[in-house]
Amino acid sequence: MFDETPCEAIILRYTNYGEADRIVTLLTREHGVCSAFARNARKSRRRFGGALQPFSRVRVSWQQRRRAGMAQLAEVEFLDGAGALLANLDALALAAYGCELVSALLPEQHPAPEVYQVLDAFLCYLPVAESFPTARLLLELRLLDLAGLLPHIGHCASCWQPLRDEWLLFDARRGGTLCPRCCQDRAGVVVQATTLGSLVRLLRVEHHLFSGIRLSDQTLEQGAVLVQQAVGYSVSHPLKSEQFLDLLDGGHNGVLA
Numbered sequence: 001m002f003d004e005t006p007c008e009a010i011i012l013r014y015t016n017y018g019e020a021d022r023i024v025t026l027l028t029r030e031h032g033v034c035s036a037f038a039r040n041a042r043k044s045r046r047r048f049g050g051a052l053q054p055f056s057r058v059r060v061s062w063q064q065r066r067r068a069g070m071a072q073l074a075e076v077e078f079l080d081g082a083g084a085l086l087a088n089l090d091a092l093a094l095a096a097y098g099c100e101l102v103s104a105l106l107p108e109q110h111p112a113p114e115v116y117q118v119l120d121a122f123l124c125y126l127p128v129a130e131s132f133p134t135a136r137l138l139l140e141l142r143l144l145d146l147a148g149l150l151p152h153i154g155h156c157a158s159c160w161q162p163l164r165d166e167w168l169l170f171d172a173r174r175g176g177t178l179c180p181r182c183c184q185d186r187a188g189v190v191v192q193a194t195t196l197g198s199l200v201r202l203l204r205v206e207h208h209l210f211s212g213i214r215l216s217d218q219t220l221e222q223g224a225v226l227v228q229q230a231v232g233y234s235v236s237h238p239l240k241s242e243q244f245l246d247l248l249d250g251g252h253n254g255v256l257a
Contacts, residue, residue: 006061007031008079010119011054012099016042024052024073025103026060027119032112033103036060036071048076055082055095055123084127091126093248097241098122098139104235105147114207118142121208128211133220135210140227141199142207149234151176153226154200158182163193170226172233189229195222 009026012033017023022041027033041048051058057080063072085092102119106112122139129135144150155162157175159182169178169188177196178188198219205213215223 005030006059006077008116009058009060010099010116010123011052011056011058012103013054014038014041014052022052023070027099027102027106027112027116028060029113029116030111032110032115033106033108034071035108036062036073038073038076041073047074049078050081051076051078053082054099055085056080057120057123082123085123088127090132090248091129093241093245094132094136095123095126097136097239097245100239100241101140101143101231101235104237104239105143105149105231112146114146115143118146118207121210125210130211131214133224134213134215137215137220137223137227138202138210138213140231141202141223144227144230144234145203146207147234149230151230151233153177153196156182163196166193167191168193168196170229172226172230176230189222189225191222191226192218195219195226199223199226 007028007030009028012025012027014022014024020040020043022038024036024038024041025033026036038048038052041052056078059077059079060073061075063074082095085095098119102115106115118139122135125135141150151157151170151172152175156177156179158178161179163177163179165180168180168191169183169186170176170191171178171188174188177191195218198215202213
């Protein structure tokens with residue numbers, strides 16, 4: 001249930017509805033991911049203007065609801081936009097992926113202040129990103145962790161013992177990392193213990209920090225495979241933005257890999 005207190009939000013996406021309305025998906029600190037109805041959004045410049053574009057940070061005022069149903073937007077104040085993202089297709093594609101991933105991983109209307117902080121910092125970082133692969137890995141790792149969906153990476157998911165072997169196997173369907181004794185069938189993604197150690201350490205970094213983090217080629221390569229497998233196992237449907245990233249990756253010869 002929404003009160004009428006204005007709150008900050010990030011626009012994740014919108015869908016045109018009818019001749020003039022829009023259904024908008026937002027991420028707020030107070031309510032998490034939520035869908036809202038914007039009546040006459042495509043005609044009313046005074047109430048909404050251009051504030052309902054994806055990636056925009058806005059302050060929303062809610063319409064008082066007389067009956068149960070979708071929340072309605074009364075007014076939206078534009079705070080910050082995606083102008084800097086438009087100059088870089090890689091940054092824009094990753095921004096779309098980040099917003100779609102948040103919507104896919106989080107249940108609606110659950111407070112998510114830390115997720116809001118992560119996504120806000122991610123969108124601000126992308127226009128000046130030092131490494132798109134690092135930014136993507138950090139985002140996926142943090143969102144999985146905050147959503148409670150991150151498989152076990154610091155110990156064996158089967159026997160719960162510390163990981164002492166140099167080479168291990170990872171299978172998100174079976175809970176995460178498996179030691180050789182618990183994975184006799186050898187099914188899973190091969191990963192080095194040093195990579196898992198790096199991922200564990202990354203979880204200790206403050207969630208809003210993206211800049212200045214440098215990872216080895218091994219951590220980026222192996223970590224991306226593990227985390228993206230976990231994402232695929234956690235979402236209920238393929239993400240369109242991820243498919244576009246794959247196409248863009250091929251066209252850039254590995255820029256985003």
